[in-house]
Amino acid sequence: MTAGPKYEYRWADGVQIKKPIEVSAPKYVEYLMDWIETQLDDETLFPQRLGAPFPQNFKDVVKTIFKRLFRVYAHIYHSHFQKIVSLKEEAHLNTCFKHFILFTHEFGLIDKKELAPLQELIESIISPY
Secondary structure, eight states: OBSSTTOBOOBOOSSSOOSOBOOOHHHHHHHHHHHHHHHHHOTTTSOOSTTOOOOTTHHHHHHHHHHHHHHHHHHHHHHTHHHHHHTTOHHHHHHHHHHHHHHHHHHTOSOGGGGGGGHHHHHHHHTTO
């Protein structure tokens, strides 16, 4: 799972896989989606009852989710963008990514250093705002 030659992402969930392991992009995405589902289903993290308090570490959990989702975008742009263009689907990808970046930027959900693989693209999205 990479985003160009400088960035390799390894997987660890802290529970079943404690030490980060090298996995393929499809496996990383599979692990990620399963992990996110587990987080969202955990009522101590994402309360379902009206008025139930959110935990103190809520923002940290959300930041980790968004950081890992960004890695998928970074991989797609670096490894599959030409295929996306050949399918004439780049407008859809760009629109989804723009909404993702503007949301994360508005709420400070991803540290700037994590955004490095797509920094130029991100600056072109954010600079008008």
